Amino acid sequence: MARNSLGREIPDSFNGKKCIPYKDPFSIKPEGDRASRPVRRVNPGQSKILDGIREAIIASGLKDGMTIATHHHLRNGDALLNTVVKEIDALGIRDIKIASSSIHPVHAELIPYINKGVISAFECGVNGLIGELASKGEIRCPITVRTHGGRARSMVTGEVVVDVAFIAAPICDIYGNMNGYYGPSACGSLGYAHLDAEYARTVVAVTDNLQHYPVSPVSISQTNVDYVVEVANLGDPSKIVSTTTRITKDPIGLLIAKYAAEVIDCAGLMKDGFSFQTGSGGTSLAVAENVRKKMLQYGIKGSFGSGGITSYFVKMLNEGLFQTLFDVQCFDLDAVESIGSHLNHQEISADMYANPFNSGCVVNMLDAVILGATEVDVDFNVNVNTESNGYLLHNTGGHSDTAAGAKLSIITAPSIRGRLPIIRDNVTTVTTPGETVDVIVCERGIAVNDKHEDLKKELLKRKLPVKDIRQLQSEIINITGEPKPLEFEDDVIAVVEYRDGTIVDAVRRVKE
């Protein structure tokens, strides 16, 4: 057991791997060469088509103890991972590690296969019941939570070797060229799966929309795809992307959004070349709309919008407010339509998006990012993984990546959630270290990290409710009361890996 620089107790090892305690966001230097995969040869006339997923598992040579991956662009509509695991079980294969880009509530179907020993670890964070049951000690299956950039890094460095990737392909030709733009399971960008295509030792494309050769634009190339399997459907299209994402109507959310846009403005970032990222939540979209209005008002031509892309960003691209969208994941159908028709709506891999270990990722060039939180603490540390009940319920996504990369990372959250204060003495779990978090905005005030004195002054000048974070915390606790401290057992059910591979926190079993 060691303490990392944030004071968190980190186990010496987890899931058979040595844990390196987190130190700071930028100093770890990579060593060695990029990971690789076998050189293959496919001659003219050879077919890649296999009859089904079971045949593909057999052809891939998957064995006990190996690692598989899927991507989460189909989100809660994904049926592929559940199907693959069922087939693995049917073949009697055990001790499989899951290194997907994320796990959604729909994958609660995997729980029996964890109990049966088919799945022995998650090399990725999880959303939903799996994390909850792990937190309660009801299932035993180590979980290594990774950021989007951290997953890319883990594959590029060879920390995680994916033996077989199963890539859900919304449109795919018989030779494996695919994109996510068209078809009943259209999801837009396949950005997370690019890594699987490049680094998995065997790649299986699975599609419900098999086409004659060729499919273009080519997001993932035939040169990396070993087998192609046709299935009836990849999942439930209604859950793949929301048909629309809407700005919040909640007055608290709207106030937060107004403050956040003012913070960006006060930071002096609202000028030509401005770059920006938000999530898909109603408050995030409201910030985007406020930012858009300010850009129009000031006559600013921005450079790029990035991340999960929403219709608001598409609108800003089409209005010329952004020159380029860098899209690792589409959040709504407008984004899907745009990426399939606009040359400057650029699909990017998770490596290009956020991997700290390459010659420079997109988040490094971000001016401002709007992020959420389940909790923050007086050191500006942010928790998005566990809820205030201590259960591991959420994956990290690009949270720590964008916070580290952006000039200005702004956390927006209501001051009270579920009768609990958003600001704590210590967050239950550190997802994103406070040294990469610049501003916390809630409806009761704006807390600015001490390193931004100028910003603080400018906000005060404009009569915005800047408050010391401890002052803001006590105002909130005056209403909510002190939250009851959580109690944990000693056993670690998950580690939260920082994007550089060090361990930023451990998640322990909740005492019942």
Next chain:
Amino acid sequence: MARNSLGREIPDSFNGKKCIPYKDPFSIKPEGDRASRPVRRVNPGQSKILDGIREAIIASGLKDGMTIATHHHLRNGDALLNTVVKEIDALGIRDIKIASSSIHPVHAELIPYINKGVISAFECGVNGLIGELASKGEIRCPITVRTHGGRARSMVTGEVVVDVAFIAAPICDIYGNMNGYYGPSACGSLGYAHLDAEYARTVVAVTDNLQHYPVSPVSISQTNVDYVVEVANLGDPSKIVSTTTRITKDPIGLLIAKYAAEVIDCAGLMKDGFSFQTGSGGTSLAVAENVRKKMLQYGIKGSFGSGGITSYFVKMLNEGLFQTLFDVQCFDLDAVESIGSHLNHQEISADMYANPFNSGCVVNMLDAVILGATEVDVDFNVNVNTESNGYLLHNTGGHSDTAAGAKLSIITAPSIRGRLPIIRDNVTTVTTPGETVDVIVCERGIAVNDKHEDLKKELLKRKLPVKDIRQLQSEIINITGEPKPLEFEDDVIAVVEYRDGTIVDAVRRVKE
């Protein structure tokens, strides 16, 4: 010394590497994993901009004995390779290997640096004076001729390790994102350079069109670019791409083109899904035009056109005759304009285009390809490297790759060139083995490889002038007389590597 399966005498080793004699087009199996390159880290705020090429050479750590590369999309307009070598010389670095995608006549400026020991080998084929002087024994510098697909393979397998790649970027941002579509040195696709970006151990982008972040569409990504250098110009735009490429007006060329289109038709390939490649020569374009007319006449919707792309293929894309263009290199300005504006005009890497050692390259899916020749022989072997004077004057390009991949490879050439017969008992140099060549078309007749009896019958049925290749040869020699046999010294100045890495032929010094 060994004889390969074509009866060619192959040295045991060349340029310090063991030579494996060519056996057949498809049986060599790759071993091991793909080559790699160092994992890097670039933090927010780090700049990649360097003051000049000399600074980039220093930063790259280039040392005696290392290998550099450039790409040849700027063709005979390229100034970058000459400049880089001059700077390498000025820094006192010696024994550098050149592994560019090709060398053009403009690079004759390198000759003094060969003599001075700055350049010690070409890990690529050459066009022009360098090969001629090597053939005459006037310079000593081993040349390993590679196909486009073979170069990709050599980098993917690690047979050739490029220590530093200098990538000419017609438009590039400060973080290294680039494409070839826009700017004074616009060349269209950067397909050959994709390999350098992925596999060179250090990557330097050199641009005469430096832009704010970001440049999109992203052909080569920031994640692979270590340094960015701005220069006044990358070369002579007037020589980068021809403003237009025109159909031949020569009646011999037109007749050949007519026959070639008939051959494709008779082979039964003219149906929906038809895929096609030609070069940029006047006869090739005439074939393309004939094929286009037949497709319109038959109401055929093709699948893809590939290779070096010309305005004819762009027209066919826009007319819906092709669904997709797979573009590794743009041959004219219409192609450049199209690739920068059409989503289905798809830039592809040389790996995707033609590497035999991946999970399937584009040439594997080709129906028909039209190729040239300096000589063919009665075994259908084709020479495009040496001229009938024995001088090594031409690089291979995608010749052997497409011949191996396509269902039907058609060689078009006039029966007599420079008073010499095109058909020989034995070609001076085998570039492309006869077992991958299906038909030879000249104005005096059509010779069909014996494996295509049905095609022969169909051609005869349609009253086309099918002739046995020896009969065609003697008809031609009746006019030209027997060509004087060439005499060679023993020393090997170049080897011609087949796409799989085996040696298909050796080029020897010409006896003066």
